[in-house]
Amino acid sequence: MASKSSMYAMYEAVxxxxxxxxxxxxxxxxxxxxxxxxGMSVINLEKEFGRTRxxxxxxxxxxxxxxxxxxxxxxxTAVTFIPYQGSQVPFELIQNxxxxxxxxxxxxxxMPVVFIVEISGQAAGFGGQHSDYECDSYFAHIPGVxxxxxxxxxxxxxxxxxxxxxxxxxVYLFPQALRQLSxxxxxxxxxxxxxxxxxxxxxxxxxxxxxxxxxxxxxEATAQLQKVGMKVEAIDLRSxxxxxxxxxxxxxxxxxxxxxxxxxxxxxxxxxEVIARVAENVxxxxxxxxxxxxxxxxxxPEMFNWMRPNASHIVAAATRIxx
Amino acid sequence: xxxxxxxxxATSISSASxxxxxxxxxxxxxxxxxxxxxxxxWADGEIGYWAKDLPNEKLVDMYSTILRxxxxxxxxxxxxxxDRSFRNLIHLYAGQEAVATxxxxxxxxxxxxxxxxxxxxxxxxxxxxxxxxxxMKKLAAEYNFKATGLNRGYAGEMHLSDKSVGYIGxxxxxxxxxxxxxxxxxxxxxRGNKQVAVAFGGxxxxxxxxxxxxxxxxxxxxxxxxxxxxxxxxxQFAHYSYSTPMKDIATAANTxxxxxxxxxxxDVMEVYNKTKDAVERARAGEGPTLIEAKTYxxxxxxxxxxxKVGEMGSFGYDPxxxxxxxPEREMRAWLARDPVDICRNTLVSWGVIDQxxxxxxxxxxxxxxxxxFEWEAKQPLCKPEDALKHVFVDGTxxxxxxx
Numbered sequence: 001m002a003s004k005s006s007m008y009a010m011y012e013a014v015x016x017x018x019x020x021x022x023x024x025x026x027x028x029x030x031x032x033x034x035x036x037x038x039g040m041s042v043i044n045l046e047k048e049f050g051r052t053r054x055x056x057x058x059x060x061x062x063x064x065x066x067x068x069x070x071x072x073x074x075x076x077t078a079v080t081f082i083p084y085q086g087s088q089v090p091f092e093l094i095q096n097x098x099x100x101x102x103x104x105x106x107x108x109x110x111m112p113v114v115f116i117v118e119i120s121g122q123a124a125g126f127g128g129q130h131s132d133y134e135c136d137s138y139f140a141h142i143p144g145v146x147x148x149x150x151x152x153x154x155x156x157x158x159x160x161x162x163x164x165x166x167x168x169x170x171v172y173l174f175p176q177a178l179r180q181l182s183x184x185x186x187x188x189x190x191x192x193x194x195x196x197x198x199x200x201x202x203x204x205x206x207x208x209x210x211x212x213x214x215x216x217x218x219x220e221a222t223a224q225l226q227k228v229g230m231k232v233e234a235i236d237l238r239s240x241x242x243x244x245x246x247x248x249x250x251x252x253x254x255x256x257x258x259x260x261x262x263x264x265x266x267x268x269x270x271x272x273e274v275i276a277r278v279a280e281n282v283x284x285x286x287x288x289x290x291x292x293x294x295x296x297x298x299x300x301p302e303m304f305n306w307m308r309p310n311a312s313h314i315v316a317a318a319t320r321i322x323x
Numbered sequence: 324x325x326x327x328x329x330x331x332x333a334t335s336i337s338s339a340s341x342x343x344x345x346x347x348x349x350x351x352x353x354x355x356x357x358x359x360x361x362x363x364x365w366a367d368g369e370i371g372y373w374a375k376d377l378p379n380e381k382l383v384d385m386y387s388t389i390l391r392x393x394x395x396x397x398x399x400x401x402x403x404x405x406d407r408s409f410r411n412l413i414h415l416y417a418g419q420e421a422v423a424t425x426x427x428x429x430x431x432x433x434x435x436x437x438x439x440x441x442x443x444x445x446x447x448x449x450x451x452x453x454x455x456x457x458x459m460k461k462l463a464a465e466y467n468f469k470a471t472g473l474n475r476g477y478a479g480e481m482h483l484s485d486k487s488v489g490y491i492g493x494x495x496x497x498x499x500x501x502x503x504x505x506x507x508x509x510x511x512x513x514r515g516n517k518q519v520a521v522a523f524g525g526x527x528x529x530x531x532x533x534x535x536x537x538x539x540x541x542x543x544x545x546x547x548x549x550x551x552x553x554x555x556x557x558x559q560f561a562h563y564s565y566s567t568p569m570k571d572i573a574t575a576a577n578t579x580x581x582x583x584x585x586x587x588x589x590d591v592m593e594v595y596n597k598t599k600d601a602v603e604r605a606r607a608g609e610g611p612t613l614i615e616a617k618t619y620x621x622x623x624x625x626x627x628x629x630x631k632v633g634e635m636g637s638f639g640y641d642p643x644x645x646x647x648x649x650p651e652r653e654m655r656a657w658l659a660r661d662p663v664d665i666c667r668n669t670l671v672s673w674g675v676i677d678q679x680x681x682x683x684x685x686x687x688x689x690x691x692x693x694x695x696f697e698w699e700a701k702q703p704l705c706k707p708e709d710a711l712k713h714v715f716v717d718g719t720x721x722x723x724x725x726x
Binding site: 025053058062068070075076093107109144168 | 436437441443472473474475476477478482483484485486491492494496499502503504505506507508509510511512513514515518520532533536537539540543544712713714715716720
C-alpha cells in the first residue's frame with residue numbers, strides 16, 4: 001500500500017496481468033510504457049516483456065486498435081493505449097467490429113481486449129482539437145463494448161484489472177486530468193466492478209452525478225455545500241455502459257433532486273442519459289444539467305475559463321435547485 | 324517432404340547463393356524486381372512449382388472444393404432468381420474459386436484453434452468459407468437466417484465465422500479485415516509459434532487506409548501475414564482504374580520492401596505455388612507477402628442481375644452498374660478460361676483422374692450441394708426474443724422497444 005499516481009496505478013495493474021499471461025500484448029504510441037512513483041520500482045513494460053509483446057507503433061491508431069482486436073480474435077489478451085486525439089481515427093473498428101462481432105457471429109467471436117482511450121479534459125490555450133473529452137458519449141452509444149471511466153487512482157487500478165480480465169471488449173476511458181491525482185493504492189492486484197456506480201458521499205437533499213474528471217469538481221462543490229448544511233449524495237458513475245441505473249434511481253427516489261455534471265458537450269452528454277433513466281423510474285423529481293456548451297473549446301483563457309463548468313457552477317446550480 | 328528439404332537447403336546455403344540473394348535484394352531495393360518471391364524458392368535451383376509434390380488425394384480434394392464452391396454459388400444464384408423462400412442477399416464468388424481453394428490448400432486448417440492458420444474474408448465469403456472447411460449445410464442455413472445456421476442466424480452472409488477451421492470471418496466492411504489479420508499475426512509472433520494469418524481483400528481495398536496500415540506494420544514487424552488481393556477488375560460497380568494508379572496492385576509491395584506477387588487467379592496450382600512460398604516465408608520469420616490474384620466474378624457485385632436460372636453468369640442489363648458496364652465479351656473471354664476447366668484439364672493431363680472420374684466428382688459435388696439446401700429448407704427460423712442474447716459474453720440486454 002502506498003500513495004500512487006493514476007499512471008503508476010494503471011501500469012501496476014497491467015504489469016501484473018502481463019506477468020500472468022505469457023503472450024498478452026500492449027501497443028502504445030506516444031505515451032511510453034513507463035511509470036515511476038516515489039519509493040517504488042520503475043515499471044517499464046517494454047523492457048520487462050520485450051518488443052514482440054510490447055510495441056511502439058507509428059502514428060497509426062488504426063493499427064493500434066485493429067491489431068489489438070485481431071490479437072483478441074485469435075485468443076490473445078491484448079491492450080492498447082490510444083493517446084488523446086487518436087481515438088476517433090479507429091472509431092469504426094471499435095464501433096462496427098469490436099462492438100458487433102460477438103453478436104454477429106452468434107456468440108462465437110472472443111475479444112478479450114481493452115482499448116484505453118485517453119481523453120483530454122479541455123485546457124485553456126490548447127484550442128479545440130486538443131481536447132476530446134466528448135468521446136465519452138460516442139463510445140457509450142456502442143452496443144457491444146463495455147465503456148468505463150475511473151475518477152481516482154484506486155479505481156484506475158481496480159478497473160484496469162477488471163477490464164483486462166473481462167472476456168468482453170472494454171473501452172477504458174482515461175481522462176488525462178487524472179494524471180495529477182495520487183492516493184493510497186494497494187500493491188497487490190484487486191478488482192473493481194465494471195458495472196457499479198460509486199456513492200462517494202451520502203445525503204438526502206440532492207443527488208449530484210458525474211464521472212471521470214468531472215468528479216473532482218463535484219467533490220469540491222460537495223464539500224462546500226456540506227459546510228453550509230446541504231446533505232449531498234455525490235455519485236461517481238464509473239461505468240457508462242452498462243450504466244448502474246439502480247443506484248441512480250435509488251438515490252433520486254430519496255432526494256427527489258438530481259443535478260448532472262459533464263465535462264463533455266451538453267447535447268447527448270452522459271448526464272442526459274442519467275436523467276432519462278431516472279425520469280423513467282422516479283416521479284416528481286427536479287432536474288438540472290451542467291455541461292460544456294455545444295462549442296469547441298476556444299484557445300483564449302478568458303473565453304475558455306468562462307465556458308468551462310467547475311465547482312462554483314455546481315454550487316450555484318445546487319442552491320437554485322434547492323430553492 | 325519437399326518443404327522440409329528445401330528449408331534445410333536454405334539454411335545451409337553456399338556463398339554463391341548468398342551473393343545471388345544479395346543481388347536479388349539489391350534489385351528489390353531498386354524496385355526493379357516486382358516478383359521476388361520467397362528466397363527459399365530461388366536457392367539451389369528450386370523452381371517453386373510446389374503443386375508437383377501434392378499427393379493425388381489432395382489434388383482431387385482441391386478439384387472437389389472448386390466444384391463445391393461453384394455449385395453452391397450457382398444454386399444461390401438460381402434461388403435468388405426463382406425461390407422467394409430463400410431470403411439472403413448474396414455476393415457471389417463464382418469465377419474466383421481457384422483463388423480461395425489454392426490459398427487455403429497451403430494453410431493448416433485442421434486441429435486445435437491455437438494451432439490453425441487463420442483467414443479473414445470479405446463480403447464475398449462463400450469461397451473462403453468452403454475452402455477453409457466450413458460445413459456446407461450450416462453455411463446454407465446461415466445464409467437463410469436459420470436458427471441452426473453456422474452462426475445461429477445472427478450473421479447471415481457477411482458476418483460468418485467458424486473458429487474450428489480457422490475462418491475468423493467474413494467482413495461486411497471493405498478494408499479493416501487486413502489490419503485485424505495483421506493483428507492476429509502480431510499475436511502469433513508474440514506467442515512464438517508458426518501460425519500464419521491471411522487477409523483476403525478485393526481490388527477495392529487498395530484505396531482503403533487499412534491497406535497501408537496492415538502492410539506497413541506487418542513489414543516493420545516482420546509479421547507472419549499474407550495479403551491476398553483478389554483483383555476481379557471491378558470494385559462494386561467501378562473499374563479499378565478509378566481508384567488505383569497502376570495496373571498491378573502487387574507493385575505496392577515495393578513501398579514496404581516486401582515481395583509483391585502477381586498470380587493467375589484462375590489456375591489453382593499457380594495460386595497454391597505462390598501461397599506456399601508466402602506461407603514458408605511467414606513461418607520462417609521473414610515477414611509478410613502481398614499476393615495479387617488476377618481473377619473475375621461471373622455475377623454482378625451482388626445478386627444475379629441479368630442471369631437466367633440454370634445458366635451461369637450475369638449478362639445483359641445490370642441496374643446496379645452505375646459507373647462501369649462489364650462488356651459481355653469481357654465476361655465470355657474469362658468464361659473461356661474457367662477455373663473448373665483449368666483444374667480438371669491439369670489433373671487429367673497429370674493422370675490423376677480421367678474424364679469419367681472428373682464427371683463423377685462433379686456429380687457428387689452437385690449432390691452434396693443439393694442435400695445441403697434440402698437440409699437447410701427443413702431448419703427452423705430464429706426465435707425473435709433471442710435477439711437480446713450474445714451482445715456480451717454473459718446475459719442478455721434489456722428490451723426497450725415496448726416503452
